[in-house]
Amino acid sequence: MNARIIFANIVIHVKGFIRAKEAVFFTLLFPILLVLLFGAIFQNEDDVHFDLVVQDLDATNTSAKLVKMLELNGTFTITKINSSKDAVEYAKENKVNLVLIIPKGYEEAFFKRMVLNDMNASVNVTYVYDPSSSSATTKMQILNSVFMQMNQNLSGAPPIISITSKSVLVKKYKYIDFFVPGIIAMASMSMSLFGTVSMNAELRQKGIIRKLATTPITRAEWILSNISYQILLSFISTALILIVSFAVFDVSLTINLWLGVFVILNVFAFAGLGMLLTRFAKEAESASAAANAIMFPMMFLAGTFFPLETMPDFLALIAKILPLYYVNEGLRNSMFFLDYTASAFDAAVIGTFAFVVFVLGLFATDWKSDE
Amino acid sequence: MNNSKYPFVDFGSMPEYAIEVENLVKRYKSVTAVDNISFKVKKGELFAFLGPNGAGKTTTVEIIETIRKPTSGLVRVLGLDVMKNKIEIVRKIGVLPQEFSSFDNITVWETVNYYSKLFGMKADVDKLIELVNLSDKRNERYKNLSGGLKQRLGIAISLVNDPEVVFLDEPTTGLDPRARREVWSVLHGLKKEGKTIFLTTHYMEEAELLADTVAIISKGKIIAAGSPNELIDKNTKYMIVTLKNPDKKIPEMLCKMGCEFENSNRDVKIKVERNEEILTILNKLKEENINYNGLDVRKPNLEEVFLNLTGEILHEEAKA
Numbered sequence: 001m002n003a004r005i006i007f008a009n010i011v012i013h014v015k016g017f018i019r020a021k022e023a024v025f026f027t028l029l030f031p032i033l034l035v036l037l038f039g040a041i042f043q044n045e046d047d048v049h050f051d052l053v054v055q056d057l058d059a060t061n062t063s064a065k066l067v068k069m070l071e072l073n074g075t076f077t078i079t080k081i082n083s084s085k086d087a088v089e090y091a092k093e094n095k096v097n098l099v100l101i102i103p104k105g106y107e108e109a110f111f112k113r114m115v116l117n118d119m120n121a122s123v124n125v126t127y128v129y130d131p132s133s134s135s136a137t138t139k140m141q142i143l144n145s146v147f148m149q150m151n152q153n154l155s156g157a158p159p160i161i162s163i164t165s166k167s168v169l170v171k172k173y174k175y176i177d178f179f180v181p182g183i184i185a186m187a188s189m190s191m192s193l194f195g196t197v198s199m200n201a202e203l204r205q206k207g208i209i210r211k212l213a214t215t216p217i218t219r220a221e222w223i224l225s226n227i228s229y230q231i232l233l234s235f236i237s238t239a240l241i242l243i244v245s246f247a248v249f250d251v252s253l254t255i256n257l258w259l260g261v262f263v264i265l266n267v268f269a270f271a272g273l274g275m276l277l278t279r280f281a282k283e284a285e286s287a288s289a290a291a292n293a294i295m296f297p298m299m300f301l302a303g304t305f306f307p308l309e310t311m312p313d314f315l316a317l318i319a320k321i322l323p324l325y326y327v328n329e330g331l332r333n334s335m336f337f338l339d340y341t342a343s344a345f346d347a348a349v350i351g352t353f354a355f356v357v358f359v360l361g362l363f364a365t366d367w368k369s370d371e
Numbered sequence: 372m373n374n375s376k377y378p379f380v381d382f383g384s385m386p387e388y389a390i391e392v393e394n395l396v397k398r399y400k401s402v403t404a405v406d407n408i409s410f411k412v413k414k415g416e417l418f419a420f421l422g423p424n425g426a427g428k429t430t431t432v433e434i435i436e437t438i439r440k441p442t443s444g445l446v447r448v449l450g451l452d453v454m455k456n457k458i459e460i461v462r463k464i465g466v467l468p469q470e471f472s473s474f475d476n477i478t479v480w481e482t483v484n485y486y487s488k489l490f491g492m493k494a495d496v497d498k499l500i501e502l503v504n505l506s507d508k509r510n511e512r513y514k515n516l517s518g519g520l521k522q523r524l525g526i527a528i529s530l531v532n533d534p535e536v537v538f539l540d541e542p543t544t545g546l547d548p549r550a551r552r553e554v555w556s557v558l559h560g561l562k563k564e565g566k567t568i569f570l571t572t573h574y575m576e577e578a579e580l581l582a583d584t585v586a587i588i589s590k591g592k593i594i595a596a597g598s599p600n601e602l603i604d605k606n607t608k609y610m611i612v613t614l615k616n617p618d619k620k621i622p623e624m625l626c627k628m629g630c631e632f633e634n635s636n637r638d639v640k641i642k643v644e645r646n647e648e649i650l651t652i653l654n655k656l657k658e659e660n661i662n663y664n665g666l667d668v669r670k671p672n673l674e675e676v677f678l679n680l681t682g683e684i685l686h687e688e689a690k691a
Contacts (some may be wrong), residue, residue: 008488019476019512070557206472211528214439214466215489216458 001224005217009225010232016331017233030239031187032244037178038305039249042175048111050139052076052100053090057083060107067102075142087128097133101126114154176249181331182304184241184259185266187232189298189324192267193291195230196274200365204278223275223365230267238263256345258334264349266327269354275361298324326350385461388447388632388635389414389536389567390435395444397430404430407444412569412584414535417562419582420571421673424437428571429469432540435569436466449535462490465534469541471525475514479505482513487531494531503527503557520549526557536567536669543577551687555581585673599673606679607671612641612649614656615665624659628652 052070056063071078081090087099102125112121125147128306129136152159195355203209212222238259273294281287299305301315302324308316319325330346333339390412397405405427412418423427434437435446437457446453448460473482480496487494500509503523508516516524522542528656529537539558543551551574558581572578578585579599586596595602614621616637625632625641630652632641643649649668657665671679 004491005489008485012474016474016476207468207470208472210468212469214436216461217489270466
């Protein structure tokens with residue numbers, strides 16, 4: 001093993017990479033753009049806010065208090081419509097998914113119940129809504145809970161069951177905290193998978209491997225230099241993602257040795273897969289297509305963008321057989337939950353996978369011979 | 372060529388040979404790409420391996436370069452067996468593979484420097500670049516070079532380890548005539564430096580112009596070997612008289628005279644076996660008052676040698 005040869009190879013790959021603008025964009029800048037984009041979309045996810053259209057047919061002080069109370073709740077921005085309008089027509093014309101109608105006689109019913117103690121006095125508010133809209137359902141659920149709370153308060157009886165919430169997390173878990181470890185894993189996966197496919201299939205197709213075969217470089221030196229180059233790129237990409245995430249979104253992530261462990265294991269796992277791919281799909285185009293076929297399920301099913309809890313059970317089960325899932329989980333366990341026992345388990349799973357695939361890939365890479 | 376039953380008795384005691392190939396066979400399943408060929412290349416000579424596409428040239432050269440394994444036979448480079456001394460041989464040879472390519476975004480200087488590091492050599496990169504006349508392109512990226520410049524870079528790379536034997540596999544294929552001549556000029560320079568050059572080509576003009584020795588391979592077999600002149604003298608017993616743009620009645624006259632001839636574009640090429648026949652034809656032309664724009668008398672070339680030996684044309688351009 002000649003260190004100078006390995007170093008010369010790394011240098012040539014780094015130079016080639018830096019000068020290929022598209023490669024720099026898709027490898028280093030694209031993950032950062034995703035962080036910025038998803039971070040911006042989900043930045044205010046805890047601040048749930050809806051528009052609510054109210055038609056107050058009662059137009060009394062009491063009905064006005066109800067509207068004010070809904071406004072002060074903080075969940076709704078209220079738009080009032082004239083009592084002369086047809087609420088259904090209004091909703092259709094203005095593409096409004098929910099109109100709350102406070103009926104005439106609202107104040108009177110309150111007076112009868114609260115002052116005259118008439119237990120038969122009641123009032124019925126109406127929801128005019130678009131059943132195809134999921135946010136209308138959410139709004140109605142919130143309104144239901146508000147009205148239930150009002151009924152409870154008006155009855156004067158203290159609640160039997162009360163609720164106390166206690167977070168299991170030591171700090172608040174934002175979506176971006178979930179997303180950043182996923183994007184680190186995804187970026188490192190795609191660069192090692194496609195990097196290996198490019199090194200093996202494209203260079204072979206272009207005849208560069210044939211030329212290298214006439215030099216003293218050995219297969220071990222070639223593979224080791226490629227792996228080192230991909231680890232280097234993965235660390236650069238990880239550092240950039242973290243710098244942007246901390247600077248822009250003030251993520252609550254901890255950087256420790258496990259980060260390095262998972263990035264390295266990830267590179268070995270997917271470089272190994274890349275080597276196996278290029279054994280069976282020798283043309284650069286077919287190898288690249290096969291790499292895409294591997295990458296997309298990993299991206300969307302392995303809990304990179306969305307938690308497994310949001311998936312149907314069978315998809316969540318599939319996710320758990322995908323290697324990237326254990327990198328995602330391992331990174332989150334070590335960077336956010338600080339659960340190093342769980343990290344060790346994830347590292348063992350991805351480490352075993354990486355070892356098996358990489359060793360198979362080593363045997364599969366017969367780069368000097370085209371017998 | 373050596374056809375002896377025990378051809379290897381004196382192998383190793385013949386240091387004047389850079390390459391020795393004996394009874395080499397290479398089979399791919401049912402296809403025999405190289406069929407029991409033998410030849411030797413002297414140190415310091417330019418050896419041209421001439422043949423059409425698919426004849427077995429590249430397979431043979433890649434076996435000598437240690438990239439491929441032979442099915443049977445013995446190949447030695449600088450006295451070293453290719454099956455046993457792969458590492459030593461790789462360090463002593465330089466190779467320009469067929470359809471050479473390199474890293475798109477790496478400059479000429481960086482590429483030569485990279486390959487010299489793979490050999491663990493501190494090559495004089497600038498000198499190598501100058502040798503192939505690429506000094507003004509030293510900072511140009513590979514992807515921006517023309518076909519001829521790429522091939523010259525490939526030749527520079529093949530010299531980074533100061534090799535004793537240089538293999539150039541079709542270095543001028545696909546190049547325009549000017550670029551081809553530029554590569555030839557580089558090869559002349561290498562020859563002057565005393566390098567042994569193993570050139571595979573399907574351009575007979577290239578072989579004829581550059582080579583000390585030519586071996587012609589067809590369908591996996593060597594069908595002729597020797598210096599270009601020897602091959603021509605041995606395999607062609609005639610001269611070619613070309614009449615430029617003659618009158619249309621000349622075919623009739625030549626038929627009457629019993630001459631072997633062919634129409635080539637506007638010219639007529641007549642095969643003559645004796646010098647006296649030329650005089651006879653010229654007298655007859657004068658007698659019949661047949662006009663023509665010029666006359667050319669020459670010996671046949673390797674293209675015609677190949678045609679005579681195989682009945683096939685060497686490469687597509689020769690048909691034109």
